[in-house]
Amino acid sequence: MKKYSLLMFACLMAGYVAAQNVGTDNSRYKVSKQAPKKIKRVQNDVSVVFEYANGDIYKGEIQDGKFEGYGIYQWAGGNQYQGYFHDGLQEKEGTAFYADKSNTYKGEWHQGMRHGKGVLRMSNGDTYEGEWANDRRNGFGVFRSKIGDMYMGQWRDDLRHGQGTYTYANGDVYIGQWVNGEREGNGCYRYANGAMYEGSFMLSQFEGEGTYLYTDGAVYVGHFHRGVRHGYGVYRTPTGQVLAGNWTNNCLDEKPSKKRKRT
Numbered sequence: 001m002k003k004y005s006l007l008m009f010a011c012l013m014a015g016y017v018a019a020q021n022v023g024t025d026n027s028r029y030k031v032s033k034q035a036p037k038k039i040k041r042v043q044n045d046v047s048v049v050f051e052y053a054n055g056d057i058y059k060g061e062i063q064d065g066k067f068e069g070y071g072i073y074q075w076a077g078g079n080q081y082q083g084y085f086h087d088g089l090q091e092k093e094g095t096a097f098y099a100d101k102s103n104t105y106k107g108e109w110h111q112g113m114r115h116g117k118g119v120l121r122m123s124n125g126d127t128y129e130g131e132w133a134n135d136r137r138n139g140f141g142v143f144r145s146k147i148g149d150m151y152m153g154q155w156r157d158d159l160r161h162g163q164g165t166y167t168y169a170n171g172d173v174y175i176g177q178w179v180n181g182e183r184e185g186n187g188c189y190r191y192a193n194g195a196m197y198e199g200s201f202m203l204s205q206f207e208g209e210g211t212y213l214y215t216d217g218a219v220y221v222g223h224f225h226r227g228v229r230h231g232y233g234v235y236r237t238p239t240g241q242v243l244a245g246n247w248t249n250n251c252l253d254e255k256p257s258k259k260r261k262r263t
Contacts, residue, residue: 047059047060047061047062048060048062054076055075055076056073056074056075056076057073057074058071058072058073058074059071059072059074060072060073060085061085066085066087066088067085067088067089068085068086068087068088069084069085070083070084070085071083071084071085075099077099078098078099078100079096079097079098079099080096080097080099081094081095081096082094082095082096083095083096083109084109089109089111089112090109090112090113091109091110091111092108092109093107093108093109094106094107094109100123101123102122102123103120103121103122103123104120104121105118105119105120105121106118106119107119107132108132113132113134113135114132114135114136115132115133115134115135116131116132117130117131117132118130118132120137124146125145125146126143126144126145126146127143127144128141128142128143128144129141129142130142130155131155136157136158137155137157137158137159138155138156138157139154139155140153140154140155141153141155145169147169148168148169149166149167149168149169150166150167151164151165151166151167152164152165152167153165153166153178154178156180159178159180159181160178160181161178161179161180161181162177162178163176163177163178164176164177164178166183170192171191171192172189172190172191172192173189173190174187174188174189174190175187175188175190176188176189176201177201182201182202182203182204183201183203183204183205184201184202184203184204185200185201186199186200186201187199187201193215194215195212195213195214195215196212196213197210197211197212197213198210198211199211199224200224205224205226205227206224206226206227206228207224207225207226207227208223208224209222209223209224210222210223210224212224214238216238217238218235218236218237218238219235219236220233220234220235220236221233221234222234222235222247223247228249228250229247229249229250230247230248230249230250231246231247232245232246232247233245233247
């Protein structure tokens with residue numbers, strides 16, 4: 001690595017900005033824009049300690065006046081990044097966390113952002129392990145909540161999006177499509193009590209054509225709207241009686257035709 005005078009380092013570092021994001025608050029991870037007020041060489045003129053007027057401290061390797069190689073950036077408030085840098089930004093493997101331990105991310109970085117595979121642990125006990133792109137959850141990942149919920153599937157821009165399975169702490173399971181964090185498209189929702197709905201969803205509610213199997217053996221096949229029977233549908237009771245017709249908010253509009261199941 002090239003050697004530079006301390007004055008040159010100060011000039012090169014002036015105006016340098018890099019932003020890191022752990023959780024949703026970007027402001028906690030902005031590197032000081034000012035030149036360091038104090039610079040100390042540690043070893044071989046490539047490892048230094050930069051102290052900034054705002055209280056931030058960088059300890060690690062440098063090249064051409066930028067963070068390069070392994071280093072630790074400590075923010076005045078106690079937030080910290082430990083890992084590798086390239087061209088002044090986090091790159092490859094690194095760990096970032098808040099001083100209040102609200103969030104911790106450990107994994108891959110690219111150009112200062114979480115990118116690749118990594119694990120995010122949140123203060124409420126929730127965790128995410130999976131793929132990242134451009135500092136957000138993108139691709140395949142597994143979310144686990146402290147209360148016992150688990151989602152395994154596709155993500156886009158920090159939201160469940162694509163095919164995925166959500167297992168709820170109460171035993172319910174949804175397998176199907178997601179759009180912007182909502183159950184939307186074709187899917188199957190199995191209740192812990194044995195009931196099941198299979199069909200179309202919109203905004204996490206039954207919407208469109210679907211089939212609902214009740215715990216007592218009854219079956220409804222037809223149209224749903226906002227989670228209830230609405231539109232044309234056929235309901236078969238546990239005894240085999242068939243009620244067919246147009247439904248509004250779970251009720252038949254007209255006197256239904258009644259048929260007994262053939263024996």
